[in-house]
Structures are given as structure tokens and as C-alpha cells.
Amino acid sequence: MFGGAFDPPHWAHRNLAETALKQLGLDQLHILPTGQAWHKTRVLIPAEHRVAMCERAFAGLPRVLVDQREIRRDGPSYTADTLRELAAEYPGAQIFLVLGADQLLAFKTWVRWQEVLQCATLAVANRGVNIGAEAVSDSQVEQDLSGVDIPFTRLDMPLHNLSATAVRAQVQGKSRRYPDLDVLVPEGVARYISEHHLYRHAT
Numbered sequence: 001m002f003g004g005a006f007d008p009p010h011w012a013h014r015n016l017a018e019t020a021l022k023q024l025g026l027d028q029l030h031i032l033p034t035g036q037a038w039h040k041t042r043v044l045i046p047a048e049h050r051v052a053m054c055e056r057a058f059a060g061l062p063r064v065l066v067d068q069r070e071i072r073r074d075g076p077s078y079t080a081d082t083l084r085e086l087a088a089e090y091p092g093a094q095i096f097l098v099l100g101a102d103q104l105l106a107f108k109t110w111v112r113w114q115e116v117l118q119c120a121t122l123a124v125a126n127r128g129v130n131i132g133a134e135a136v137s138d139s140q141v142e143q144d145l146s147g148v149d150i151p152f153t154r155l156d157m158p159l160h161n162l163s164a165t166a167v168r169a170q171v172q173g174k175s176r177r178y179p180d181l182d183v184l185v186p187e188g189v190a191r192y193i194s195e196h197h198l199y200r201h202a203t
């Protein structure tokens, strides 16, 4: 499973999914847009938009499905609940949880994180912890991860200094770092953002 706010989904998300499919030899990859992100302070845009953008962002990747269960479930989205359901649906399967290094470093704040580890193997992509600020190097990420005492496997993906925060800032005109939105998000997502006038105002 690969969960996220996906507000909006960007190139690093797609590359992460592609890398996980190939490197882990997955039979199926569930993309899970978060319902209620209890751990985020900002309010996410409506789920229907995030789902529609995920459909576009991950389009054409084999064995990928956008799974709306966290959106349909009442209450905060806990990964432990989702993994329990997936484990029951795929008895005997090895389940991987795909995430970026920033989330691995926060992992012990997750609700029932021990249960998450019982259900899934964590598959982690390098990502700078200092997201949105200056670019970070692989060696800095290595240093950040060196103290982690949780078992995980590495996804071999080049570092992308990219975040949904940077995409929202670009659309709001707060940042002029990139020439075009297509550099940050797949074309279908850029079109959707423009057609639905998303992210024009700060939330």
C-alpha cells in the first residue's frame, strides 16, 4: 500500500510507485488517499479532487488501483486499520508499506505503529527531512536514517526535492521557482488543477 494526502499528487509520488512496483515485484499496488489526516494541521482539499488527481497521476502504471477505503471510513485514517483490512483480503500475502524517509522518521508517532510493523514491511524512499527548503543530499538522508531502530527495506529512487507544499505554493504564485506546473506534477494533474481552479487561495 502507498498512502498519502496527495494534495496534490506529484512526480515523486508517481516515481515512488513505479520504483516500488519494479523493485518489490508487486502483484498489486493500492494507492490510498487519506480520509482524515489527523496528523496534519492544514485542511486537505475535498477527497473527490484528490481521488481524481490520483487517477490521473498514477494512470498507465500496471497493477495499480486507487483505493478509496480511507475516505469512506468514518473517523481519522489510521494505517494500522487499513493494513488489517488488506491483510484479511490478501491472506498469506507479503504486504509492503511504501513511504518516504520523512514519514519513517515520524513513524513512532503513528497510532498503533507496532501493529503496522506486524502487518507490513516498510519500503522507504530517500527524502530530505527539511522538506520544501533547500535541496538535501543523499548523504544527509543517510545520516538522518542512521539512528532509526525500526526494520525497513530501501527503495532505490533518486532524491526528488519535491513536495505537494511546493506545488501549492507554485499555483498560488508564492513561488516562481519552476517554469511550468508540468515539471512538478504529471500533465493530467496540472490540467485538473487548472480546470478546477484548485490551490489558488491559501488553506
Ligand SMILES: Nc1ncnc2c1ncn2[C@@H]1O[C@H](COP(=O)(O)OP(=O)(O)OP(=O)(O)O)[C@@H](O)[C@H]1O
Pocket: 003, 004, 005, 006, 007, 012, 013, 016, 098, 099, 100, 101, 102, 103, 125, 126, 127, 160, 161, 162, 163, 164, 165, 166
Ligand atoms: N519527494 C519525495 N520523495 C520521496 N517520498 C515522497 C516525496 N514526496 C512525498 N513522498 C512520500 O509520499 C507519501 C505521501 O506524501 P504526501 O501526499 O503527504 O506528499 P507531500 O509532498 O509530503 O505533501 P505536503 O508537502 O503537503 O506535506 C509520504 O510517505 C511521503 O514521504
Ligand SMILES: O=C(O)c1ccc[n+]([C@@H]2O[C@H](COP(=O)([O-])O)[C@@H](O)[C@H]2O)c1
Pocket: 002, 003, 004, 005, 006, 032, 034, 037, 039, 040, 077, 078, 079, 080, 103, 109, 110, 111, 112
Ligand atoms: O496511522 C497513523 O497514525 C498515521 C500517521 C501519519 C501518517 N500516516 C499515513 O502515512 C501516509 C503518508 O502520510 P503523509 O502525511 O505524508 O501524507 C498516509 O497514508 C497517512 O495516512 C498514518
